[in-house]
Structure formats: structure tokens, C-alpha cells
Amino acid sequence: MLTFTIRRxxxxxxxxxxxxxxxxxxxxxxxxxxxxxxPLTVPPEVKQKMREALGLGDAWYVQYWKWLRxxxxxEPRVLFDAIFGTSLAEAExxxxxxxxxxxxxxxxxxxxxxxxxxxxxxxxxxxxxALPIGIYSAYRQYSVFDNVGTFVSMIGFxxxxxxxxxxxxxxxxxxxxxxPSIYDTTHKVVDWDTFVxxxxxxxLPVMVLALQITAQIARFMRASMLDNLNQDYVxxxxxxxxxxxxxxxxxxxxxxxxxxxTVIALGIPQIFGGAIITxxxxxxxxxxxxxxxAIQANDLPMVQTLTFIFAVLIVLFxxxxxxxxxxxxxxxxxx
Numbered sequence: 001m002l003t004f005t006i007r008r009x010x011x012x013x014x015x016x017x018x019x020x021x022x023x024x025x026x027x028x029x030x031x032x033x034x035x036x037x038x039p040l041t042v043p044p045e046v047k048q049k050m051r052e053a054l055g056l057g058d059a060w061y062v063q064y065w066k067w068l069r070x071x072x073x074x075e076p077r078v079l080f081d082a083i084f085g086t087s088l089a090e091a092e093x094x095x096x097x098x099x100x101x102x103x104x105x106x107x108x109x110x111x112x113x114x115x116x117x118x119x120x121x122x123x124x125x126x127x128x129x130a131l132p133i134g135i136y137s138a139y140r141q142y143s144v145f146d147n148v149g150t151f152v153s154m155i156g157f158x159x160x161x162x163x164x165x166x167x168x169x170x171x172x173x174x175x176x177x178x179x180p181s182i183y184d185t186t187h188k189v190v191d192w193d194t195f196v197x198x199x200x201x202x203x204l205p206v207m208v209l210a211l212q213i214t215a216q217i218a219r220f221m222r223a224s225m226l227d228n229l230n231q232d233y234v235x236x237x238x239x240x241x242x243x244x245x246x247x248x249x250x251x252x253x254x255x256x257x258x259x260x261x262t263v264i265a266l267g268i269p270q271i272f273g274g275a276i277i278t279x280x281x282x283x284x285x286x287x288x289x290x291x292x293x294a295i296q297a298n299d300l301p302m303v304q305t306l307t308f309i310f311a312v313l314i315v316l317f318x319x320x321x322x323x324x325x326x327x328x329x330x331x332x333x334x335x
Contacts, residue, residue: 008319019311020071024064027300067304070095075105099299107290108306114185115286117198119275122206126213127264133214134221134260138229139248149218156215165208165281172204179203185285205282209275213267220263224256231255258325265321269313 074092081087094103133153137146173181180201189195228234229252237247276288283289287306294302 005319005323008322012315012319015315016308016312017068020068020308021064023304023307023311024060024067027304028060028063067095067301071305071308078103078105095301095305097294097299097302099294099297099302104302104305107302108287108309111286111290114183114284115275115279115288118183118202118205118278118284118286119209121202122209123213123268125206126210127217129210130214130217131221131260134218135225135248135253137218138222138225141226146222149222153215153218156211157219159211161208161212161277162281164211165205165278168204168207169281181282183282183284185283205278205284208278208281216267217260217263220260221256224259225252228252228256261324262321265317265324266314268317269310 070093074094077092078094081090094105096102097104097107100107133149137143137149140146169181172178181204183201183205187194187198187201189198234247234252237251238244242251275284275286276291278284279286279288280292291303291306293299294306
């Protein structure tokens with residue numbers, strides 16, 4: 001397992017480099033001018049000097065190399081300095097946002113907690129709800145519970161977040177007045193009362209995100225359980241006199257979790273992309289809203305960095321899913 005993990009990490013390096021090159025090339029070809037928001041009274045020669053100050057006067061491969069060095073070499077040392085109080089990256093130039101003229105990773109770190117509060121909680125809640133629903137629906141196939149679960153799952157999977165988000169705001173915020181419709185990103189949790197306020201403002205965005213995730217995972221869990229419930233090893237386990245609970249939870253569930261692990265692991269980076277819409281609806285000042293504002297302002301370094309972070313998450317959680325395969329199924333051997 002260790003050899004496989006190291007080999008996959010080594011192979012991830014050229015994969016991420018290729019992805020970064022593709023992202024950089026596409027953004028270089030994208031229309032838009034970072035000087036578009038500059039007042040028209042600014043002379044053209046001043047705009048040209050501003051472009052050169054942003055590094056736009058360099059060749060494309062020079063710009064790419066500078067960004068690559070800043071992302072993989074400078075920013076890790078800045079993080080190390082922040083944790084241990086050293087000064088390894090004190091004189092280094094960092095990747096700056098064209099829109100705010102601030103270091104990109106500093107802005108990402110500021111926005112990340114807001115996204116994790118909503119997205120992380122929604123994903124945990126969705127997994128905890130979806131797995132039991134999928135297991136019981138498969139075990140009681142075509143029952144009332146299974147039919148209702150299938151109906152609700154199809155609705156949750158089909159309704160987009162921009163519609164369900166507005167719908168829950170109208171019902172629970174406008175009509176009933178139970179929860180706030182706008183997420184207060186300036187709120188800080190310092191005691192129990194502030195924690196309750198945080199929970200109240202999280203309920204609606206978490207509900208919207210968890211609904212879609214629960215529907216997807218529950219359907220995969222049900223299908224995987226049905227594939228294994230009719231296998232020969234299940235009939236053999238029952239013939240040996242094992243209890244139904246042991247057969248379902250110890251034998252069927254373990255084998256059924258193998259394809260579901262892929263959905264759960266790869267769904268984590270995907271949900272950050274899905275949270276872009278939800279953050280816009282509930283005014284969550286997180287990573288998704290940061291990406292939207294960066295696109296609107298033609299802030300290419302910010303867009304490039306956030307997109308590449310999503311790619312890193314996909315590669316990382318793909319590796320985690322492969323490692324979990326070996327833990328769930330002892331027949332899988334990597335070494």
C-alpha cells in the first residue's frame with residue numbers, strides 16, 4: 001500500500017503540471033482586459049505601464065513559470081513561516097490578485113472557513129443521511145420506504161440549487177421567518193449563543209447542498225447494495241446461520257461501499273463547484289463567490305489559482321479513494 005501511494009503521488013506531479021498548463025493556456029486565450037475597469041481618463045501609455053507592472057509584458061512561458069514557482073515554492077514556505085514563525089519567504093514575490101493587489105493565497109485562506117462551515121457540514125450531514133437510506137431502501141426493495149426514498153431522491157437530484165435555494169428562502173425565511181436568508185460572514189463564534197446563531201444561518205444553505213448530495217449518494221448506495229444482496233456469498237452466509245444484521249452490515253455493506261467510496265471521495269471537490277451557486281444565493285462570502293467576482297473582474301491569477309486548487313483536490317481525493325479500496329476489499333492488492 002505504501003509503495004502504491006508513493007507511486008501515485010509521483011505520477012500526480014506531471015498530471016498536475018499538465019493541468020496547470022492547460023488552465024493557464026485557456027485563460028491566456030480568454031477574452032478580457034485587466035485594464036477594462038480603469039477609468040477612461042487614464043492615458044494609454046499609463047495603462048501599458050500598469051500592464052507591465054502586472055507582468056503582462058512578459059512572454060507567456062515566463063508568466064507561467066513565475067506563477068508555477070509562486071504556487072509550488074513560495075506559498076508553501078509562506079505557510080511554513082506562518083505556522084512556525086520563520087522567515088523563509090520573507091523576500092519572495094507572491095502571486096497577487098489583479099483586483100485587490102493582495103496575495104491570492106491570503107484571500108483564499110480568509111474565505112476558506114466560510115466555505116468549510118457550509119460545504120463541510122452539508123457533506124457530512126448528507127453522507128450520514130444517505131448511507132442508511134440507501135442501505136434500508138435496498139434491503140426493503142419496493143417497499144413504501146423505498147418508493148418514497150426513490151421519489152424524494154429523484155426530486156433532490158433533479159432540482160438545481162438556484163431553484164431550491166430561492167424556494168427554501170421563500171418558505172422558511174420570508175413566510176415563516178424561522179431562519180435568516182442572508183449568511184452573515186462577519187459573525188464570529190465565541191460562546192454558546194453565537195454558536196446557535198451560526199447554526200441558524202447555516203441551516204438553509206446546508207439544507208440546499210445536502211439535499212442534492214444525499215439524493216446522489218443514496219441512489220448509488222441502494223444500487224450497490226442490490227447488486228450484492230443476491231450474490232452467492234450472501235446466501236452462503238445465511239446458510240451458515242449468521243444473523244441478518246451480521247450478513248447485511250458485515251458482508252454486504254463492506255463490498256457495497258467500494259463504488260460508493262468513489263462517489264463520496266470525488267464528490268468532495270465537486271461540491272466546492274456546486275457551492276458557487278449556493279454561495280451566490282445565500283450571500284456566503286466564500287470560495288465560490290470569490291471565483292465569481294474574479295471572473296467578472298477579469299482577475300486571471302485568482303481564477304487560475306482557484307481552478308487549479310479544485311484540480312488538486314480532485315487528484316488528491318482520487319488517490320484517497322484508491323487507498324480506501326484496499327482497506328474495504330482485502331482482495332485488492334497494490335504491492
